[in-house]
Amino acid sequence: MATLSLANVITVTLLSALSGIANANTSILALITHEVPVDSGYGDYGIYYDSASVSTDFGSNSVTYELAEMIFSQSPNILSGGGYLVIIPLKQSAAATAATILGNSAVDLTKLTATDYHIKAAVDGGSATEITIGELDLTNLATAESSLNAYALETAGLAFSLTGELGAASITLSSLTTGASSAITLSDSASGTDIAKKLGISEKTATGAAAGVERVKDAILRTYGSIDYFGIILSEKQTDTNLLEIAATMQTLDKMLVVGSNLSADFTSDTGVFTKITSKSYTHTRCLYHSVSADDALQFAAGYSGRGFCINFDGTNTVHTMHLKDITGLDEDTGLTQTLLTKAKNNGVDCYASLGSAGGSVQKVFTSGANGWFDYIYTSLAFKLRVITAGFNALATTNTKLPQTEEGMNSLKKAYREVCTQFVSNGTFAPGTWNSSTTFGKPEDHIRNISDVGYFVYSDPIAGQSQAVRETRKAPSVYIAAKASGAIHSSDVTVYIEQ
Secondary structure (H helix, E strand, O other): OOOOOHHHOOOOOOOOOOOOOOOOOOOOEEEEEOOOOOOOOOOOOEEEOOHHHHHHHHOOOOHHHHHHHHHHHOOOOHHHHOOOEEEEEOOOOEOOEOOEEEOOOOEOHHHOOOOOEEEEEEEOOOOOEEEEEEOOOOOOHHHHHHHHOOHHHHHHOEEEEEEEEOOEEEEEEEEOOOOOOOEEEEEOOOOOEEHHHHOOOOOOEEEOEOOEOOOHHHHHHHHOOOOOOOEEEEOOOOOHHHHHHHHHHHOOOOOEEEEEEOOOHHHHOOOOHHHHHHHOOOOOEEEEEOOOOHHHHHHHHHHHHHHHOOOOOOOOOOOOOOOOOOOOOOOOOOOOOHHHHHHHHHOOEEEEEEEEEOOEEEEEEEOOOOOOOHHHHHHHHHHHHHHHHHHHHHHHOOOOOOOOOHHHHHHHHHHHHHHHHHHHHOOOEOOOOOOOOOOOOOHHHHHHHHHHOOEEEEEOOHHHOOHHHHOOOOOOOEEEEEOEOOOOOOOOOOOOOOO
16 A cells, blocks of 8 residues: 655645844944055955054054054954954056046935936036936936936036936946046036935035046945945045045945044134035044144044944943043144134044143043034944844845735834844933924824833835835835934033032
């Protein structure tokens, strides 16, 4: 008699857990150096967990090694946050580059429904010209790019490039020429609807570079997709023009640049480069001042970064502020006066001050919030990157699917809430009073959640989606409100003494 399979009664399927992606490591620090490695076969970058290895590759008398020493001398430092140092040498014989402008953030092109788009640009040293683009074909990303590159735009010597998707496109505008004469300056359009404002590139400038030593901006764009890093420091001071262009590029990326200067003119006048960085709200660029020497200013940036980018966001009460922190190995700024400190505070520049009285003094970082507090910018970017990862993993690690229902949205929001909960645990957020007039969902729910747990996650109802949007399988918009825990940097005390 034949024996029949038990599968007639019971079937079992073994499913392995699907893998997601790891959280971005916000303790990885990149040092972009002008110095040439000892080994001609060094490659595009090197990874380091100690300064001794840097000495081997760049020499013990190199600026690169000195800055690496400052980074690893701090306690805690980037290793405490699970990070490491990436050293990126500038290419000594880079090809000529084109002037390139990047958008600040992804753009929902489906909302660009006007029929009279214009852009005003000066290209390659020419005069500012109104360029007619007209209506956009929003069938897909390719047609949108094609219609942005209207005949008049190409004739003017410009070209748009779009990546991503129609509802969240990354924008690049480039000159069609390369070299030092390649340049773009955008200004407000006086005709029609200004497309530059809609794309997040208004009033920006960019220049190209001749063949030769690579620019820092080009090194960042070259390595952006090939090696992970979050913080960036430089081995030499940049010209004002280059630094402003680097700062503009940094603002488009989820990264932070820390730069030092020994020149008070950089922030004591309206034309100073640090003043301009703050006035343009380039918050991803942190400016430091140490008057003693250019070397001390570079080492201040290195030590500050080694100490600053050390946060383990998976820990408890690990978030810190840089205010009144020590920088190991850095001497006090003997040229810092109260007048300079006040100017620095007003223009978003951090200093290394000697603070004390007749009983003694200590050297501490004195931070400014004029361009956003360092810790606020750092933790906000880290939170953004964690939310992106959590959303992706919620979609990528299900063996079936997240249904386009409220139940499916609850699963997605659960992933976002877990990130919020961790950022309460590490000290980024905390319960408090919601003081903004902006709320979503039921105002009482919004306010109560902020008061009770420090955050509120809400999504638009599934039932409110249009059929056209539903067919794209896009989730309804999700909104997250969170209360920053802040930090106490100073105190006023009133004393009453009665005899």
